[in-house]
Each structure stands twice: as structure tokens, then as C-alpha cells.
Amino acid sequence: MAMPKGNFLDIHFVSQALDYIQQGIHVVDTHGRTVLYNQKMRVMESMEDIDILDKRLLEVFKFFPDENSTLLQALTLKEPILNIKQTYFNVHGQEITTLNNTYPIWSKGEVVGAIEIAQDVSSREQLRINSASGTAELSSFDHWTGSSPLIEDMIFAGKQASNTKSMILLTGEAGSGKERLAQCIHVERGLGVHTFYSIDCRALTDDRFNELLNEYNDKKGRRELSTLFIDHIESLDLSLQKQLTDLLADWKATLRITNSPLYYPILTLSEDPVDAIQSGKLDKDLYYTMSEITIFVPSLRNRKKDIPELVTYFIDDFNSRFQTNIQGVTEEIIKLFSSYDWPGNVRELEHVMEASMFAMGQETLLSFTHLPHYFRLKFDDPMASKPALDSSAFMIREGKALQTLDAFLREAESYYIQKSLQYHDYNVTKTADALGMSRQNLQYRLKKNNVIRKK
Numbered sequence: 001m002a003m004p005k006g007n008f009l010d011i012h013f014v015s016q017a018l019d020y021i022q023q024g025i026h027v028v029d030t031h032g033r034t035v036l037y038n039q040k041m042r043v044m045e046s047m048e049d050i051d052i053l054d055k056r057l058l059e060v061f062k063f064f065p066d067e068n069s070t071l072l073q074a075l076t077l078k079e080p081i082l083n084i085k086q087t088y089f090n091v092h093g094q095e096i097t098t099l100n101n102t103y104p105i106w107s108k109g110e111v112v113g114a115i116e117i118a119q120d121v122s123s124r125e126q127l128r129i130n131s132a133s134g135t136a137e138l139s140s141f142d143h144w145t146g147s148s149p150l151i152e153d154m155i156f157a158g159k160q161a162s163n164t165k166s167m168i169l170l171t172g173e174a175g176s177g178k179e180r181l182a183q184c185i186h187v188e189r190g191l192g193v194h195t196f197y198s199i200d201c202r203a204l205t206d207d208r209f210n211e212l213l214n215e216y217n218d219k220k221g222r223r224e225l226s227t228l229f230i231d232h233i234e235s236l237d238l239s240l241q242k243q244l245t246d247l248l249a250d251w252k253a254t255l256r257i258t259n260s261p262l263y264y265p266i267l268t269l270s271e272d273p274v275d276a277i278q279s280g281k282l283d284k285d286l287y288y289t290m291s292e293i294t295i296f297v298p299s300l301r302n303r304k305k306d307i308p309e310l311v312t313y314f315i316d317d318f319n320s321r322f323q324t325n326i327q328g329v330t331e332e333i334i335k336l337f338s339s340y341d342w343p344g345n346v347r348e349l350e351h352v353m354e355a356s357m358f359a360m361g362q363e364t365l366l367s368f369t370h371l372p373h374y375f376r377l378k379f380d381d382p383m384a385s386k387p388a389l390d391s392s393a394f395m396i397r398e399g400k401a402l403q404t405l406d407a408f409l410r411e412a413e414s415y416y417i418q419k420s421l422q423y424h425d426y427n428v429t430k431t432a433d434a435l436g437m438s439r440q441n442l443q444y445r446l447k448k449n450n451v452i453r454k455k
């Protein structure tokens, strides 16, 4: 490749240029850490830079046990891996299918990284049958993990709803367990393991939505009752929401006449319906049509009593998947987990547990040092859940082990940005100006560093 004159071919230059390419581009270094990730890839994998940059692939994506990432294969085999279709899951548990051409990158006779050029084929496979992993297992109320009062109320409401023929709306934050609850209701209704169909509305076009509904009609046939689980309604275009309103209104009208549904719709919203209507994301008529029975799935921060039970559940689950024998976690971990707010809910806890167990050697008790690096950074002091604001807090402290330079620099960055924001009365434009960066860059850093933005 011809090199331009001057000093402008830096990583930001390259990354901006890659954003114009209509195929997903993902570049990792020799450790499998992401160094470049273009706009198309962000859309295909529903991820932001902050979720992925500088992180190892296996910290971020989950692959089936017998499949390895094509990027990691290209790194270890030191040869191109061509035309491979790969299905995997992002940190939010979303299933992604891509068709990849992956190449090692060489410098001075050594492999220094790998580049993947990917095409999205998930949209062709958005009608999932059964659970995300494609296995025959569905969750049931008999094995629900968590028994806090809010969960008891939710299970009670779920069981009552299962006794009706009505459509059901599940609301709750991302990762709180809505799909899991939908599966429990399906099982409680006595429906078969292969009759739980799900459509994820994120990134669906008009045509694709209709195609999926037709595919569903073809697949479900007329013999066995099924659930049609429509996930993330708020992501549908308003015109599609109108279509969905009509479909659900027809469904209700048929039920009134025949008193026996052809299928059971269960829908989800990951936002507060009132906020979503006010912000113009959710059609009011759709909301009224689908909200006959609404069940709220509580966020993990409002039911921290469930954390020890969930931790034990994930240890057992990953022990059996990874063939390990981890016995438990230290008390410090439970205290620390209970002091944290879990914005990504149970899914975030699941990922933290998975990454921590992955990092363990022969030890049988999971402790602070096993937690993923990015997660440890949130807890300068294992008992604190907010980044330090006192200038002395991120300096060298007596009786405390030195942190790595990388961790120190991140902390310093977070501290300096926070102070600058306070100084400029939380005005992002003025702060960005003063710090000599674009507004967009500052916003990215605010997110990256979990900086608190309001007084």
C-alpha cells in the first residue's frame, strides 16, 4: 500500500477511513485484543467501541464450545481462514452470524495481528426456534434462580398469566431476564420445546419483518401451539409498529370469536413504556393493544439479595460447561458485587462470572484478582462502586500494591475529565474545547470511563 506523506496515517485516521467501508472490519493484535473496529461491524454486532476496544475477543464474545473465533484461528494458524460462516454471541447475549474472510497480518516475518472482513448474515436467520443457543432446553419456573420478594411477585404474575390465553407484554431493562421469563411462561402453558419462536426486532427492515412473520406462519403449521416471542419492540420502525398493531388486533379478534388461539404472542420492551411513547419511539396504539397483561422484570440492582444465588448458579453452570471445579467466591466478592449497580443486569453478572472463571488456574475460590481487568477498574477500593474523585486517591498509597501504568493512566484520565466537567458546570461542549478534543471524543471518553455527568 502506498503510504501518504506527513504524519496523518495514525490509528484515528485509519479508523475513520474504515468507517466508510460497507463490510465489517475487525482487527486484533497478537493477544487477540481489538485495535480497530469499523462502523459496519459496530452495527452488525450491536456493540460500541467502548464494549470492545482494547479487550480480548473472548472477554467480549462467546463462541460455541467446539468453535473458535476465526480471528484467533488466523492468529494461531498464521494463514488465511476463508469463507467461514460463524455464529457467536456478543456481551449482550445477542446472537450474530457472519460470513468471514480472515487474514493474519505480518511484520518483519512475524504475525502481529489479524484482520477480519465480515458480511452480516444474521438478518437472514433472525427467526430463532427455541432458545438462543439452539438447544432443546428452555427455562422453567421450577428452576428460576433468585427468590427476592420482587422475583416472587414476578413469578406469581408469570404463573397467573400462563393460565390465560392473552398476549403478554414483558418490560424491564436489558439483560434483566425477559426472554427467560417468556420461556418459563411457554413451558408453564405446557407448550413443546421446539415451539418457542423468537424474532429480535433490532436492526430489522420492513421487508425482513414481514418475511420473518411469513416464515413463522410456514413453520408453526396448524398442529402444535407455539409462542411467538417478539423481542425489543421499541426498536421497530413506527410504520412496522402500526403493522404489528393490526396483526395483534386481528389476533385478539380471532381469539374473541374462537376462544382458542392459533399461537401465543409474548412481546418485550426494554424501556419504560411511558418514556418510550413520550420520546416517540413507541406507538401508543401498539402499547394499548399489547399491554393487556404486563409483567415487569425487576433490575438486578433492586434485588441484590439474589446475587449470591445467581453467583452459585453461574459457578455450577460454567463448571459443567468448562469442566472445572470452582467451589465458590470469597466474601469480599459478594460484598463487592452487592455494592455495584449492575447496569447490564443478570447478563452483565453472567459475563463477569464467565470471564473470571476463565481467568482461574488451579484455585478453587474466585477472588478479586480473577475479575476481568475492566471490571476491577470500577473498584479502586474493592468496597467502593464509584471512581475516585479525590486527587490523592489515585496516587501511590501506603500499604497498597502499585497498579499497572495502564490502570493508573485510565484513572488519571477519568479524574481529570470529571474535574474539568465540574469546572465547566457540566457543559460538554465547553469541556471538550478546553481539553482540546471533539465533543464526540469527549462523549466517548465519558462513557468509557463511566464518568458521572450531572451534579
Ligand SMILES: Nc1ncnc2c1ncn2[C@@H]1O[C@H](COP(=O)(O)OP(=O)(O)OP(=O)(O)O)[C@@H](O)[C@H]1O
Pocket: 092, 093, 144, 145, 146, 172, 173, 174, 175, 176, 177, 178, 179, 180, 181, 231, 270, 310, 313, 346, 347, 350
Ligand atoms: N434468573 C436467572 N437465572 C439464571 N440466568 C439468568 C436469569 N435471568 C437472566 N439470566 C441470564 O441472563 C442473560 C440475560 O437474560 P435474558 O436474555 O432473558 O434478558 P432480557 O431481559 O431478555 O435481555 P435483552 O433485553 O437484552 O434481550 C441470559 O443469558 C440469561 O440466561
